[in-house]
Amino acid sequence: TIHDPVEPPQPSLNLRPDLVLWRAGHIVAVVDAKWKRLAPGPDIADVHQALAYAAALGAPRVVLVYPGARNRRWEYRVNDIDLGVHQLALRGSPPRCWAALKRWSESLTVERRQS
Numbered sequence: 829t830i831h832d833p834v835e836p837p838q839p840s841l842n843l844r845p846d847l848v849l850w851r852a853g854h855i856v857a858v859v860d861a862k863w864k865r866l867a868p869g870p871d872i873a874d875v876h877q878a879l880a881y882a883a884a885l886g887a888p889r890v891v892l893v894y895p896g897a898r899n900r901r902w903e904y905r906v907n908d909i910d911l912g913v914h915q916l917a918l919r920g921s922p923p924r925c926w927a928a929l930k931r932w933s934e935s936l937t938v939e940r941r942q943s
Contacts, residue, residue: 845881849936857936858882859890866894869902870913882909891936899932 847911858881862874874892882890889910896915904911916932918925 836843841884843881843884845885848885848887855887857884857891858885858887859903859936861893863895866896866913866915870894874887875911878911882911893932899928902934 845858845859848855849857858878858919860874860878860881862870862904871893878890878892881887888908889912891912891914894913894915895918896916897919898915900915902913904913914932916928918928
């Protein structure tokens with residue numbers, strides 16, 4: 829998403845989250861994948877980036893996704909934005925990794941239907 833400057837000749841802001849989930853023409857969530865370890869918690873810069881995506885795009889939910897040895901998740905509420913921090917165990921053969929990723933993506937859909 830490009831946000832034009834209020835007064836030119838300022839540069840435009842380019843916000844490009846990894847994944848934007850839409851339903852019925854509305855953004856329901858933004859996902860930002862990180863390729864670093866989650867220890868002991870998310871880097872505050874990652875949280876700021878995720879919240880900026882949600883605010884700029886009007887998304888009610890944003891999820892930070894990290895690789896890890898096991899599946900874990902934490903959920904937070906920041907003002908009116910739901911922030912998820914998810915760790916995915918993507919290990920083993922490519923089919924096994926794809927299956928884990930599919931289960932995780934389906935869990936996002938279920939979470940949004942329940943809200």
